[in-house]
Amino acid sequence: FCDLNIEVAQKLADQYGVKLVYDSHEAMLKEVExxxxxxxxxxxxxxxxxxxxxxxxxxxxxxxxxxxxxxxxxxxxx
Incomplete structure (x- = not known):
C-alpha cells in the first residue's frame, strides 16, 4: 500500500495482510514489480x-x- 500518510498505508496493510508500505509512489514503483x-x-x-x-x-x-x-x-x- 502507498499513502502520503504512512500510518494510513500501514493500517490498510495490516488489515489485508500486505507486507510492504510506502509513503511515496515513486519509491514503490521503483522497488516493487x-x-x-x-x-x-x-x-x-x-x-x-x-x-x-x-x-x-x-x-x-x-x-x-x-x-x-x-x-x-x-x-x-x-
Whole structure:
C-alpha cells in the first residue's frame, strides 16, 4: 500500500495482510514489480501518479476526474 500518510498505508496493510508500505509512489514503483495500480489520490495528483505508474509498466485505474486539465489528460493518454 502507498499513502502520503504512512500510518494510513500501514493500517490498510495490516488489515489485508500486505507486507510492504510506502509513503511515496515513486519509491514503490521503483522497488516493487507491480501489475496494476488504483490511483485514489487528490484530483490534482491523478495525472502524475498515473503517468508514473504507466511508465513503470503498470495497468492504471484512475478515479474521476481523470485530470484537472485537458493537457494533463492528453499526457496520460499519450
Amino acid at each position: 507491480i501489475d496494476a495500480v488504483s490511483v485514489c489520490t487528490q484530483n490534482v495528483d491523478h495525472a502524475q501518479v498515473s503517468i508514473d505508474a504507466a511508465n513503470a509498466g503498470c495497468h492504471v485505474l484512475c478515479e474521476k476526474p481523470m485530470a484537472t486539465s485537458i493537457e494533463e489528460a492528453q499526457q496520460m493518454i499519450d
